[in-house]
Amino acid sequence: MHVFPAVPRLKRRHVLMLTGAATLAATAPRAHAGQPPAPDMRDVDRRLQQAVTRGEAPGVVCAIGHDRQVVHRAVYGRRAVTPVPEAMTWDTVFDMASLTKPVITAPGVMQLWEQGRFGLDDPVSRYLPQFAAAGKAAITIRQLLTHYSGLPPDLDLTHPWQGRDAAFRLTMETAPAQPPGSGFVYSDINFITLGFLIEKLTGMTLDAYATRFILAPLGMRQSRFLPPGTWSARIAPTQADERGQMLRGRVNDPSARRMGGVAGHAGLFSTADDMCLYAQALLDRRAGRPSAYPLRPDTLMLMTTAQQPQGRTDLRGLGWDIATHYSSVRGDRFPVGSFGHTGFTGTSLWLDPDSDSYVLILTSRLHPDGHGNVVRLRHDVATAAALALIPSRG
Structure with a gap:
């Protein structure tokens, strides 16, 4: 595990790129003789760093997968800014919101x-x-x-x-x-x-x-509803609840919170590692490759292709977004036919089966005051990632 340096208290809300981010990015697989070079993700990193300096989110974790590997990992900014500043880490646990x-x-x-x-x-x-x-x-x-x-x-x-x-x-x-x-x-x-x-x-x-039928079969041991208190130090806080108490380990969505933290629309907490496991297992099973994903390939094909009523132009799969006004997270280069979803707290996952790629962005953009906005960040990172992974689409 990479140890981040201590983060001094700053007057500004946000912190510039942590030195650990470059270290994590360097862990992406490197090309050997006869293999294609590793994708150039400098534009991705620049945009992630901008998001922190501009106050779009206090911090961000990003993972980009391609050809069955995580080819880029990045960590920038802070997990928490109040009451004590905390550096963002790769193993931060996020409220996944509607990715549930x-x-x-x-x-x-x-x-x-x-x-x-x-x-x-x-x-x-x-x-x-x-x-x-x-x-x-x-x-x-x-x-x-x-x-x-x-x-x-x-x-x-x-x-x-x-x-x-x-x-x-x-x-x-x-x-x-x-x-x-x-x-x-x-x-x-x-x-x-x-x-x-x-x-x-x-x-x-x-x-x-x-837990029994989805998370455990996939080996997602850092994902669950109702995270235990022992996880608290790694959980990214969101914003204050109705009583003015900062939400940390309690779901941000008010309906899910009133339901006790377990609901079909929100409540899952997870990490970058676990979500990379999920994304790759889904792509592998959909393609008919060996995978622990607990559905058949044909079922996943059904879920990730257009299933809306005939003649309707907002394209939705069974649970997944394909092409609607929520699809800016696809960016400008991943094709219609790719799919994904976002979460209100600042999380998103977009997958492109054609290129065997995915882009995962995890932020707690609501922290601390609810004013962060990562809509443009998602679009820009997806565009930059697609250009790096599949230059011919540029």
Whole structure:
């Protein structure tokens, strides 16, 4: 493990590139005689460093995979700026936010689909009868997975509800904001519902299911819901909660937090190492190569290709984004047909099967005051990475 130098207290919120970042970047595999040279990631590093100096995020961890290797690792800035400054480290644990959706909930649903427990075009209410309320009887599992259900974006947070049972009741009572299948509306309620579906069909809590059937098979030992207190020192804090207490190891998403930290749309915590394991296992299994990813290749192909209603132009897979207004994280060079997802806290993962590549960016952009913004950073890093990996696409 690389040991970072102590970070002095600075007047400015953010710190320039830590010397350890260059060391980590140098650990990428080097070319041997007869092999192509290692990709030049200097433009990636420049942009990551800019993100810290400009205040887009207090710190960042980035990993770029290509041809079954992590070809670039970078660490810049700070994990925390208050109450005591802390250097960002490669093994920092991040609140993955909505990456929970494609990384945990969607594959959990599809494992049950592989077992023949339901059809993708079955109505959700066949398995969760209460879901039929308020005009939702015809909404299908596929529509939840693609965000074409017509449900509104969020549960009502104006009332001080607490607990899983309250969330279940609110979810079952929610009325569609528009007719199912009529348009793409990104909705946390879709994946909250899918989390409840997994629990109903398996008799397990979502976090127990995720650990047993997704994380453990992949060897993701630094990933889980409800991280233990022993992880606290490595967890990147996000922002203050309603009581003014800095969130560190408690999920940032307010609905997931009210549900006790376990929900289908948010709640996963993870590290760069574990997410690289996940990304490569997914690409390997999708390509039919040996892999621990716990789904069949044809199922992954289904999940990562367009599954939205016919004639709709917002392209969504089953849990994964392909081409919508959220897809700026693809950059300008990875093709439509690549796929990925983002998280509200500043996390993102984009994968390109054609070039066997992925770009992972982990930040805690909300820390400490909620003002960070990494939308442009994601786009720029993906563009620079693609140009370095696949120069012919430039």
